[in-house]
Amino acid sequence: MRNLRWMLISxxxxxxxxxxAVYYFFPKQPTNQAASVSNDVPPPSKESRMLAVPAGNPLLTADSNQFRRWVPSYPIRCGEIIFEKANPKASNFSFCVAEIRKRVTTATGYQLSRDDVIDSRVATHWNEVTGAK
Structure with missing residues:
Protein backbone atom coordinates (compact mmCIF):
# COMPACT_ATOMS: atom_id res chain seq x y z
CA MET A 1 0.00 0.00 0.00
CA ARG A 2 2.85 2.38 0.82
CA ASN A 3 4.53 1.65 -2.51
CA LEU A 4 1.32 2.38 -4.38
CA ARG A 5 0.90 5.72 -2.58
CA TRP A 6 4.49 6.75 -3.36
CA MET A 7 4.06 5.73 -6.98
CA LEU A 8 0.94 7.91 -7.29
CA ILE A 9 2.60 10.88 -5.55
CA SER A 10 5.78 10.65 -7.62
CA ALA A 21 8.58 22.89 -17.94
CA VAL A 22 6.51 22.86 -21.12
CA TYR A 23 4.62 25.98 -20.01
CA TYR A 24 7.83 27.76 -19.05
CA PHE A 25 10.06 26.84 -22.01
CA PHE A 26 7.57 27.05 -24.87
CA PRO A 27 6.23 30.57 -25.45
CA LYS A 28 2.59 31.19 -26.21
CA GLN A 29 1.71 31.39 -29.86
CA PRO A 30 -0.06 34.58 -30.90
CA THR A 31 -3.76 34.12 -31.55
CA ASN A 32 -3.76 36.56 -34.46
CA GLN A 33 -1.41 35.20 -37.13
CA ALA A 34 -1.57 38.43 -39.17
CA ALA A 35 -0.20 40.40 -36.24
CA SER A 36 2.71 37.99 -35.81
CA VAL A 37 3.72 38.23 -39.49
CA SER A 38 3.82 42.03 -39.49
CA ASN A 39 7.05 43.70 -38.40
CA ASP A 40 5.29 46.91 -37.41
CA VAL A 41 6.04 48.27 -33.97
CA PRO A 42 2.82 48.69 -32.00
CA PRO A 43 2.07 52.21 -30.81
CA PRO A 44 2.88 52.85 -27.15
CA SER A 45 0.00 52.32 -24.79
CA LYS A 46 -1.48 55.14 -22.77
CA GLU A 47 -0.27 53.43 -19.61
CA SER A 48 3.39 53.33 -20.64
CA ARG A 49 5.53 56.06 -19.19
CA MET A 50 8.72 57.48 -20.49
CA LEU A 51 11.38 59.07 -18.32
CA ALA A 52 11.83 62.64 -19.47
CA VAL A 53 15.06 64.06 -18.17
CA PRO A 54 15.28 67.83 -18.37
CA ALA A 55 18.38 69.44 -19.79
CA GLY A 56 19.91 70.55 -16.54
CA ASN A 57 19.68 69.72 -12.88
CA PRO A 58 16.92 67.11 -12.37
CA LEU A 59 16.60 68.16 -8.73
CA LEU A 60 15.14 71.48 -9.87
CA THR A 61 12.15 69.76 -11.49
CA ALA A 62 11.79 66.72 -9.20
CA ASP A 63 8.42 65.82 -7.74
CA SER A 64 7.84 64.45 -4.25
CA ASN A 65 8.21 60.81 -5.35
CA GLN A 66 11.55 61.52 -6.99
CA PHE A 67 12.78 63.38 -3.91
CA ARG A 68 11.66 60.42 -1.80
CA ARG A 69 13.77 58.08 -3.95
CA TRP A 70 16.78 60.35 -4.39
CA VAL A 71 17.14 61.96 -0.95
CA PRO A 72 17.81 59.34 1.74
CA SER A 73 15.72 59.63 4.87
CA TYR A 74 16.90 56.57 6.76
CA PRO A 75 19.10 56.17 8.79
CA ILE A 76 20.21 59.74 8.09
CA ARG A 77 17.71 62.47 7.21
CA CYS A 78 19.70 63.93 4.34
CA GLY A 79 16.95 66.34 3.30
CA GLU A 80 17.15 68.16 6.60
CA ILE A 81 20.94 68.18 6.61
CA ILE A 82 21.35 69.39 3.02
CA PHE A 83 18.31 71.55 2.34
CA GLU A 84 17.05 72.83 5.70
CA LYS A 85 20.20 73.30 7.76
CA ALA A 86 22.53 73.73 4.75
CA ASN A 87 25.59 73.56 6.95
CA PRO A 88 28.57 72.03 5.12
CA LYS A 89 30.23 71.38 8.50
CA ALA A 90 27.33 69.22 9.73
CA SER A 91 28.06 65.58 10.28
CA ASN A 92 27.14 63.37 7.30
CA PHE A 93 26.85 66.39 4.97
CA SER A 94 29.39 64.99 2.50
CA PHE A 95 27.85 61.52 2.71
CA CYS A 96 24.40 62.91 1.90
CA VAL A 97 25.66 64.94 -1.06
CA ALA A 98 27.47 61.89 -2.45
CA GLU A 99 24.44 59.65 -1.92
CA ILE A 100 22.08 62.10 -3.67
CA ARG A 101 24.50 62.44 -6.58
CA LYS A 102 24.75 58.65 -6.90
CA ARG A 103 20.98 58.10 -6.77
CA VAL A 104 20.19 60.82 -9.32
CA THR A 105 22.86 59.50 -11.68
CA THR A 106 21.51 55.97 -11.36
CA ALA A 107 17.93 57.10 -12.02
CA THR A 108 18.49 59.66 -14.78
CA GLY A 109 22.01 59.20 -16.12
CA TYR A 110 22.71 62.88 -15.42
CA GLN A 111 25.95 63.54 -13.50
CA LEU A 112 25.35 66.09 -10.78
CA SER A 113 28.17 68.11 -9.30
CA ARG A 114 28.40 68.95 -5.61
CA ASP A 115 27.30 72.50 -6.41
CA ASP A 116 24.22 71.19 -8.23
CA VAL A 117 23.08 69.39 -5.08
CA ILE A 118 23.70 72.27 -2.64
CA ASP A 119 22.23 74.89 -4.98
CA SER A 120 19.86 77.21 -3.09
CA ARG A 121 17.23 76.82 -5.85
CA VAL A 122 17.18 73.06 -5.17
CA ALA A 123 16.71 73.71 -1.46
CA THR A 124 13.81 76.07 -2.19
CA HIS A 125 12.22 73.55 -4.56
CA TRP A 126 12.67 70.72 -2.04
CA ASN A 127 11.00 72.78 0.68
CA GLU A 128 8.07 73.61 -1.62
CA VAL A 129 7.57 70.04 -2.84
CA THR A 130 7.97 68.26 0.48
CA GLY A 131 6.21 70.90 2.55
CA ALA A 132 9.18 71.35 4.87
CA LYS A 133 9.33 74.48 7.04
Whole structure:
Protein backbone atom coordinates (compact mmCIF):
# COMPACT_ATOMS: atom_id res chain seq x y z
CA MET A 1 0.00 0.00 0.00
CA ARG A 2 2.85 2.38 0.82
CA ASN A 3 4.53 1.65 -2.51
CA LEU A 4 1.32 2.38 -4.38
CA ARG A 5 0.90 5.72 -2.58
CA TRP A 6 4.49 6.75 -3.36
CA MET A 7 4.06 5.73 -6.98
CA LEU A 8 0.94 7.91 -7.29
CA ILE A 9 2.60 10.88 -5.55
CA SER A 10 5.78 10.65 -7.62
CA UNK A 11 3.75 10.18 -10.82
CA UNK A 12 1.66 13.28 -10.07
CA UNK A 13 4.81 15.23 -9.24
CA UNK A 14 6.39 14.15 -12.52
CA UNK A 15 3.31 15.21 -14.51
CA UNK A 16 3.26 18.62 -12.80
CA UNK A 17 7.01 19.10 -13.37
CA UNK A 18 6.76 18.23 -17.06
CA UNK A 19 3.72 20.46 -17.50
CA UNK A 20 5.50 23.34 -15.78
CA ALA A 21 8.58 22.89 -17.94
CA VAL A 22 6.51 22.86 -21.12
CA TYR A 23 4.62 25.98 -20.01
CA TYR A 24 7.83 27.76 -19.05
CA PHE A 25 10.06 26.84 -22.01
CA PHE A 26 7.57 27.05 -24.87
CA PRO A 27 6.23 30.57 -25.45
CA LYS A 28 2.59 31.19 -26.21
CA GLN A 29 1.71 31.39 -29.86
CA PRO A 30 -0.06 34.58 -30.90
CA THR A 31 -3.76 34.12 -31.55
CA ASN A 32 -3.76 36.56 -34.46
CA GLN A 33 -1.41 35.20 -37.13
CA ALA A 34 -1.57 38.43 -39.17
CA ALA A 35 -0.20 40.40 -36.24
CA SER A 36 2.71 37.99 -35.81
CA VAL A 37 3.72 38.23 -39.49
CA SER A 38 3.82 42.03 -39.49
CA ASN A 39 7.05 43.70 -38.40
CA ASP A 40 5.29 46.91 -37.41
CA VAL A 41 6.04 48.27 -33.97
CA PRO A 42 2.82 48.69 -32.00
CA PRO A 43 2.07 52.21 -30.81
CA PRO A 44 2.88 52.85 -27.15
CA SER A 45 0.00 52.32 -24.79
CA LYS A 46 -1.48 55.14 -22.77
CA GLU A 47 -0.27 53.43 -19.61
CA SER A 48 3.39 53.33 -20.64
CA ARG A 49 5.53 56.06 -19.19
CA MET A 50 8.72 57.48 -20.49
CA LEU A 51 11.38 59.07 -18.32
CA ALA A 52 11.83 62.64 -19.47
CA VAL A 53 15.06 64.06 -18.17
CA PRO A 54 15.28 67.83 -18.37
CA ALA A 55 18.38 69.44 -19.79
CA GLY A 56 19.91 70.55 -16.54
CA ASN A 57 19.68 69.72 -12.88
CA PRO A 58 16.92 67.11 -12.37
CA LEU A 59 16.60 68.16 -8.73
CA LEU A 60 15.14 71.48 -9.87
CA THR A 61 12.15 69.76 -11.49
CA ALA A 62 11.79 66.72 -9.20
CA ASP A 63 8.42 65.82 -7.74
CA SER A 64 7.84 64.45 -4.25
CA ASN A 65 8.21 60.81 -5.35
CA GLN A 66 11.55 61.52 -6.99
CA PHE A 67 12.78 63.38 -3.91
CA ARG A 68 11.66 60.42 -1.80
CA ARG A 69 13.77 58.08 -3.95
CA TRP A 70 16.78 60.35 -4.39
CA VAL A 71 17.14 61.96 -0.95
CA PRO A 72 17.81 59.34 1.74
CA SER A 73 15.72 59.63 4.87
CA TYR A 74 16.90 56.57 6.76
CA PRO A 75 19.10 56.17 8.79
CA ILE A 76 20.21 59.74 8.09
CA ARG A 77 17.71 62.47 7.21
CA CYS A 78 19.70 63.93 4.34
CA GLY A 79 16.95 66.34 3.30
CA GLU A 80 17.15 68.16 6.60
CA ILE A 81 20.94 68.18 6.61
CA ILE A 82 21.35 69.39 3.02
CA PHE A 83 18.31 71.55 2.34
CA GLU A 84 17.05 72.83 5.70
CA LYS A 85 20.20 73.30 7.76
CA ALA A 86 22.53 73.73 4.75
CA ASN A 87 25.59 73.56 6.95
CA PRO A 88 28.57 72.03 5.12
CA LYS A 89 30.23 71.38 8.50
CA ALA A 90 27.33 69.22 9.73
CA SER A 91 28.06 65.58 10.28
CA ASN A 92 27.14 63.37 7.30
CA PHE A 93 26.85 66.39 4.97
CA SER A 94 29.39 64.99 2.50
CA PHE A 95 27.85 61.52 2.71
CA CYS A 96 24.40 62.91 1.90
CA VAL A 97 25.66 64.94 -1.06
CA ALA A 98 27.47 61.89 -2.45
CA GLU A 99 24.44 59.65 -1.92
CA ILE A 100 22.08 62.10 -3.67
CA ARG A 101 24.50 62.44 -6.58
CA LYS A 102 24.75 58.65 -6.90
CA ARG A 103 20.98 58.10 -6.77
CA VAL A 104 20.19 60.82 -9.32
CA THR A 105 22.86 59.50 -11.68
CA THR A 106 21.51 55.97 -11.36
CA ALA A 107 17.93 57.10 -12.02
CA THR A 108 18.49 59.66 -14.78
CA GLY A 109 22.01 59.20 -16.12
CA TYR A 110 22.71 62.88 -15.42
CA GLN A 111 25.95 63.54 -13.50
CA LEU A 112 25.35 66.09 -10.78
CA SER A 113 28.17 68.11 -9.30
CA ARG A 114 28.40 68.95 -5.61
CA ASP A 115 27.30 72.50 -6.41
CA ASP A 116 24.22 71.19 -8.23
CA VAL A 117 23.08 69.39 -5.08
CA ILE A 118 23.70 72.27 -2.64
CA ASP A 119 22.23 74.89 -4.98
CA SER A 120 19.86 77.21 -3.09
CA ARG A 121 17.23 76.82 -5.85
CA VAL A 122 17.18 73.06 -5.17
CA ALA A 123 16.71 73.71 -1.46
CA THR A 124 13.81 76.07 -2.19
CA HIS A 125 12.22 73.55 -4.56
CA TRP A 126 12.67 70.72 -2.04
CA ASN A 127 11.00 72.78 0.68
CA GLU A 128 8.07 73.61 -1.62
CA VAL A 129 7.57 70.04 -2.84
CA THR A 130 7.97 68.26 0.48
CA GLY A 131 6.21 70.90 2.55
CA ALA A 132 9.18 71.35 4.87
CA LYS A 133 9.33 74.48 7.04
Missing amino acids: GATLVIAIGG
